[in-house]
Amino acid sequence: MAELVKVHDMDEEKGNGRPKLAEENRSKKDRAAGYFRENPWAKWAVVLVAVLVVAGGAFVWHYSSIRESTDDSQIDGHIDPIGARISGTVVRVLHDDNEIVEAGTLLVELDPSDYQVALDRARADLANAQANSTGANVSVPMTETTSSSELVAADANVKAAEREVESAKARVQEAQANYTKVSADLKRMEQLIAKDEISHQQYDAAVAANNSARANLDAAVANVASAQSKETQARAQASGAHTVPEQIKVMRSRAGAATAEVQKFQSAVAQAELNLKYTRIYAPVTGVLSKRNVEPGQVVQAGQPLFSLVNLDDIWCTANFKENQLRAMHPGQKAKIYVDAYGRDYTGTVESISGATGSRFSMLPPENATGNYVKVVQRLPVRIRIDKGQDPNHLLRPGMSAEPTVYLK
Secondary structure, three states, rough: HHHHHHHHHHHHHHHHHHHHHHHHHHHHHHHHHHHHHHHHHHHHHHHHHHHHHHHHHHHHHHHOOOEEOOOOOEEEEEEEEEEOOOOEEEEEOOOOOEEEEOOEEEEEEEOOOHHHHHHHHHHHHHHHHHHHHHHHHHHHHHHHHHHHHHHHHHHHHHHHHHHHHHHHHHHHHHHHHHHHHHHHHHHHHHHHOOOOOOOOHHHHHHHHHHHOOOHHHHHHHHHHHHHHHHHHHHHHHHHHOOOOOHHHHHHHHHHHHHHHHHHHHHHHHHHHHHHOOOOOEEOOOOOOEEEOOOOOOOOOOOOEEEEEEEEEEEEEEEEOOOHHHHHOOOOOOOEEEEEEEOEEEEEEEEEOOOOOOHHHOOOOOOOOOOOOEEEEOOOOEEEEEEOOOOOOOOOOOOEEEEEEEOOOO
């Protein structure tokens, strides 16, 4: 009987469970309404909190929508390698690591003795070549003048010899005509002397005249041969004189070669002067010396690095932004650069965006030859130029960590 009563009581509790739960909910609402009735400011506090949450969310969204930042960045700059342009023995090293040097400061001096000797020898060779060139160039006009006179004289001699030959031939003709006349007279005299019509004295005079005319003819013929011989000689001299233009060309070529030799030795002197100048190594820009790799007495070779010079007058920030951060980024936008080393911000301007991602410039660019592709967000280097006048003491150094923020609007 007692068990039946207990079961009955449990059934009543189960049946009355829902009315009790509803009553509890109503009591909670009544208490809340009563709380807000008793404390009217609480309702406004809840509204204010809701407004602040919405405003804060809107501010965060607006803040992030007009700014892009990254912590994958660093201060960057030019690091100029300073090396020897010639081989030699180091005589002096005038500066050490971490020293600030001005452009044009003497850093290292090599032994100049060998290069001074080479310069002196080159100058002596140049002087010899200049003397030869002067002689060769002066002889050309002199030869031209002399040879031209000789050529004119040779042509004149040929013409004179030709006239002399013609004159000699004319005299031969005259002597021949005279001899023919005298010979005919002698023949008549012989006929007359045979008839005793003339005296022996007249006949002897005719014989003498004939012999004389014959001698004159022989002499005239001999003069023709002599004149012809002179003509041949004059023509030979003229032929030799006519080779003068070729001889002048040869002399001009020699003069040109001598001039070229002068230019060659001038170049040798200039190179020797440069080599002597290269024995003194200067700083090309103003900056901080680093990585000293030279000592006095060391023998260095051409191209061997001696120092690295960090140019602190040309500093920028290299920021590696994700590719999805570059949608609205372009050169000319303002930026703020937070430098961890000094805990301060610097202002700057976006100067340029790299032409390719950093992975494409790596030593081993990634390739997907197997077809197993996994998409990875790439980063592109963005150069942000730091505004001038913010680092007068050159505190920023390449390699320092930085966190730039670019204002997109």
